[in-house]
Amino acid sequence: MELRDCNPKILKDLKKVKNALVSAAKEAKATIVDISFHEFSPFGISGMVIIAESHLSIHTWPEYSYAAVDIFTCGDLIKPEVAATFLIKEFESKSPSIVELKRGILSPVNGKLPHKITDPELAPVI
Amino acid sequence: MELRDCNPKILKDLKKVKNALVSAAKEAKATIVDISFHEFSPFGISGMVIIAESHLSIHTWPEYSYAAVDIFTCGDLIKPEVAATFLIKEFESKSPSIVELKRGILSPVNGKLPHKITDPELAPVI
Numbered sequence: 639m640e641l642r643d644c645n646p647k648i649l650k651d652l653k654k655v656k657n658a659l660v661s662a663a664k665e666a667k668a669t670i671v672d673i674s675f676h677e678f679s680p681f682g683i684s685g686m687v688i689i690a691e692s693h694l695s696i697h698t699w700p701e702y703s704y705a706a707v708d709i710f711t712c713g714d715l716i717k718p719e720v721a722a723t724f725l726i727k728e729f730e731s732k733s734p735s736i737v738e739l740k741r742g743i744l745s746p747v748n749g750k751l752p753h754k755i756t757d758p759e760l761a762p763v764i
Numbered sequence: 765m766e767l768r769d770c771n772p773k774i775l776k777d778l779k780k781v782k783n784a785l786v787s788a789a790k791e792a793k794a795t796i797v798d799i800s801f802h803e804f805s806p807f808g809i810s811g812m813v814i815i816a817e818s819h820l821s822i823h824t825w826p827e828y829s830y831a832a833v834d835i836f837t838c839g840d841l842i843k844p845e846v847a848a849t850f851l852i853k854e855f856e857s858k859s860p861s862i863v864e865l866k867r868g869i870l871s872p873v874n875g876k877l878p879h880k881i882t883d884p885e886l887a888p889v890i
Contacts, residue, residue, distance in 0.1 A: 671810070672800045674814060682880050684880065686819065688810055688811075690804070692832075693810065697819075699868065706836070739863065742766070742825065742828070
């Protein structure tokens with residue numbers, strides 16, 4: 639997603655950017671595995687939400703009122719379009735665009751790649 | 765990147781996948797900010813390397829000998845194509861493909877978006 643003409647105050651607020659991505663993952667019915675957000679100097683935020691169904695990422699350039707968001711999902715249960723709509727609203731983007739890329743098209747017979755099975759006993763390795 | 769026909773043994777080895785992505789980031793001259801890798805049950809790995817110049821991500825499906833890799837970069841100094849070539853070799857992909865997407869094309873006058881300035885005093889917020 640190209641989120642142009644966003645509210646730059648939101649794009650430079652670490653807590654708001656993080657909450658927006660985490661909420662978007664939840665709205666999409668994703669299973670969150672890890673969260674990592676970083677603020678850069680003088681401004682700009684990068685963050686990732688790893689989900690059992692792949693990931694959400696964001697990089698913000700408040701000086702251009704612009705954020706680049708990726709919503710990478712797999713499996714049949716997740717609703718990436720819900721996350722997309724939610725984030726356009728959260729960042730107040732007045733000129734958003736979305737490009738959808740099909741990944742993992744391995745043969746004419748395989749359908750969607752399955753999501754991962756989360757095992758709470760497997761501790762995150764960071 | 766679509767890495768098809770990889771060595772499935774490598775795709776299910778958490779340490780090897782992590783090392784490959786981290787090394788790819790270094791080969792591309794990226795500044796690493798955070799690393800997060802997760803192993804799923806029964807197999808499959810998801811991981812992210814956040815860099816000052818955006819991120820690298822991977823999701824592996826060893827059962828299909830397939831990995832989806834994103835190399836998201838900004839700025840003029842980084843060499844994403846070096847990371848791409850390195851990863852094709854590391855995962856022994858016999859049928860790789862690459863799609864390049866331009867991001868942050870905000871106006872005819874703006875060039876590449878700048879990379880972030882890393883500040884060692886800013887502790888990662890996880």
